[in-house]
Amino acid sequence: MTIFKEMFIANVKELIRDRDGLFWLLAFPVIFIFIFGIVFSGTDESTFNIGIVTQSENIMIKQMIEGISDIQTFNVTQGTEEDELQALERGDRSLVLMVPDIDFNKVSQGQPIEIPVYYDASQSTTNQVLLPVIGQIFSQMEDMITGQVRIFEIQPQPMQTKELTDFDYILPGILAMSLMQLGLFGSLQFMNLREQKIIRGLGVTPLPRSTILSSEILLRVIVSLVQTFIIVAIGKLVFGVTIVGNILVLCGIVILGALTFTALGYMLIAFSKTSEAGRGIIQVVQFPMMFLSGTFFPITMMPKYIQPVVKAIPLTYLGDALRHVMVGATASYNLLTDLGILTAWLVVTLVLAIRFWKWE
DSSP: OHHHHHHHHHHHHHHHHOHHHHIIIIIHHHHHHHHHHHHHTTOOOSOEEEEEEESOOOHHHHHHHHHHHTSTTEEEEEOOHHHHHHHHHHTSOSEEEEEOOOOHHHHHTTOOEEEEEEEOTTBHHIIIIIHHHHHHHHHHHHHHHTSOSOSEEEEEEESOSSOBOHHHHHHHHHHHHHHHHHHHHHHHHHHHHHHTTHHHHHTTSSSOHHHHHHHHHHHHHHHHHHHHHHHHHHHHHTTOOOOOSOHHHHHHHHHHHHHHHHHHHHHHHTTOSSHHHHHHHHHHHHHHHHHHSSSSSOGGGSOGGGHHHHHHOHHHHHHHHHHHHHTOOOOSSOHHHHHHHHHHHHHHHHHHHHHHOOOO
């Protein structure tokens, strides 16, 4: 245990001396937070997917659907109540209108027709843009029908109580990206020791080589928790992001993510002989994951032919799990699925890393 402690302290000192490495581990994610915080804290969606569920197809309802469909920023879809609400939960709809069978006798008597409008309240643009627009559409229809008001009564039905901004979506993605870089590029440190024959030299001493490796991995886990603290603190104090999940669950996901990408990093360098080759392999893996995993925008916005690749990327599930726990955003998958796939990636990459690992 004393040997492990000394190796761990030595790794910490080496990390502190490496100013460039320290920058990429800590300062780089902070810069990303400020850049995306400024850019995304006030942006709105340009198009909205609207689901409509009807109980009949009389002429008034048809005109209502046509009026909503004529709005250029609306993509209107009709379906069953179950299908449309499930699509809303997945994030495939901005809101869903439940249009009942219209009783013309009630209309002539001035009795309002209730129109439930289901929406994901975690999307701030829904409250600020869509609901007033929908209300205005029905007001115009009231004027066209009878010239009277209060024929239709819009009843907003939020499916989530916490309002989120676009940056609330970005922040967990930045944390996931930071954990990915920590794990992948952290493995290069051990490769440098191997390339400089330091590992080979330590092999003739009583110090087990596994102790060197395990102390390095422990350092990466601790740094991942430090990264999490910095990113969450800046998001909360500077940009007002509210962390809704349990902090212990968040730390558990962070540790799992750090271990997964650390194992992936060591697996990748197992197939390279030099630091330059290892860095090249890691960069080839890193960039597709960064832009195809939903880190900066929802994966539903990507073309369908890319979806199989997106679903195979571990960063997709780490970001999804962090969004679910950190800000309570509508997740693409349930939390058990995210954790299960991350664990599978950890086990597979760890087995491959052990199988092809070279100490020298």
